[in-house]
Amino acid sequence: MIMAKAKPLEEILSYLEGFQRILVLGCNGCVAVCEAGGLKEAEVLASALRIQNMQAGDRRDIQELSLTRQCDKEYLAELKDKMDNYDAVVSLACGAGVQFMAEMYTEKPIFPGVDTCFIGVTEEQGVWTERCQACGQCILAETGGICPIMRCAKRMMNGPCGGSEKGKCEISVLVGRDVDCGWHLIFERLKKLGQIGRFAEPALDKDWTLSRDGGPRLIIREDVRP
Amino acid sequence: MRLSYPTNIRIIKVPCTGRVAIIHLLKAFEKGADGVFVAGCLEGDCHYQSGNLRAKKRVAYARRLLASIGVDPERLAMYNLSAGMGPRFAEIAREMTAKIRELGPFLQPSGRTAAPQATAA
Amino acid sequence: MKETITPSRLEKILAAGHWAVTSECGPPRDGRPEIIEKKADLIGDYVDAINVTDNQTAVVRQCSLAACIRIKLKGLEPVLQMVTRDRNRIALQSDLLGAASYGIHNVLCLTGDHQRFGDHASSTNVFDMDSTRLIQTVKMMRDDGRLLSGHEMHEGRPQMFIGAAENPFADPFEIRVMRLAKKVKAGAQFIQTQCIYNMPKFKLWMKLLRDEGLHEKVAILAGLTPMKNVGMAKYMKNRVPGIDVPDDIIKRLAGVPKEKQADEGIQICLEQIEELKQEEGIRGFHVMAIEWEEKVPEIVERAGLYPRPSVN
């Protein structure tokens, strides 16, 4: 899923200066799972904004709502009749949701309420880690099911580099926590799978046109189009 | 046993402090409380294992939230005591009320004023 | 004398069966022209080729290519270090062509330290390819006269002796020889190793690569960095990833008075060279005296590697 993290309240407050009627809009998709932008978080943010507002002696109208998803037009459309009641929206969806809102409601400022971080997994309650960078051409079949593009700090295709130490990546000392060396993991996994031979051949260049570097990407499926 | 604790306290009973969510703490302030304290069981004594520990983390989080919107985080606190410690409860209530009185009303005179109030959950 | 395929002096020295001696110079963090020239003057007579580091540890410095050109114009032999961290395949190939135009005949292909080590920790990285693929790219440009795009060069192919680095002390150890084999397969002709302090581990690595016959396919230059003092030894042990400093080295340095530690560091280095001369497959020495270039002549001389042979 897409993982996100709440933005500091101070930052959100700075966007909202001068707006009177504010909607805090949660999304019940990914960001609800990682407890950054679901209904629960929208309620907390709206409440905090109201308290701030009371303290400042302002008379802003701050409300909250949460949609099933903000990355689908049909759910965004649920707001059609309500949008006139607001001057600005703080969307707690991922970056895609924030932008989709802005595309549908072009007259209203839509501010992000979370920082969208990565595609990842829930390690345990309260701990989320990255797994995929959506490079557009999955090579997991070659690398024992562990992605070097994402797990290797240098995106190496022929790792591990000379900085790998006791299973940890060379950047561990810099980020202040143990980061697994992706290539060490790949090596151990290939060994288990009896596929160590994959190491012998130098890997070819990756085609980055399928990634960010190819410009905004799209998928068209004629078979499922109406 | 008759205990005297300040009458301006509203007690909201919950089965376990683990049930107290951040939104409940904030709502109390929204509704006009000048201070809030959560009275949980002694650490290690939670009937549901770790309800009070979770409450502790949420209180800490909510205190940070309050600080970031300019509210003195001292207005929110967590205490641990057992059900048999009535006098201790009264003492905490007095302590908290005194502290909140010192901080003054949550809303400045220009806004809504209220007598110092504390809410205990 | 074995046959050579490039005009590289380093290649010729090795082909003639001499010990090769290389060293490295780090360019300055400003635009002064004289720094690299002074360093090159200091060591030029004592080595066969001078590596020029490429923004090492991700700290911005004068570019490796420009500094190599300066060295080349002085009549000395540079080794162009190239990391894949900062340039994509367009820029890497372009710089290789530029180097070729100045007759730079040695290249050391590296992936490079992560940018978070350096002075621009918040910058982005490129890593369009890694060291292994860079080796292949240079080989393709040289031998097939092609760019990665397929574009054919009818003239002006880079004539480069291709090198790579290898760190026998990184983990997992069992992969190190495999990875070396991969670099050799990709086209590496010489290897400069990470600096060696753990001799038993290094010798084990040498044995394993000999078992694979790799010592006959690639020239191994043993990397050596003399310790200036015990503080440096401890720093290398604890803070520099992939460097293995055994405790007895630290003890030995700590055992002499502070003002004698530098001499002791050089002494250790000389003993290592003597020991490594006996190791089958070692074809030369890469002396990296970090910001201590003035000591290179002394080390080379005392190790019995001076004067350098002339080849043509």
Ligand code: SF4
């Ligand atoms: S230590 Fe491992 S994960 Fe880190 S950059 Fe090197 S190969 Fe990649």
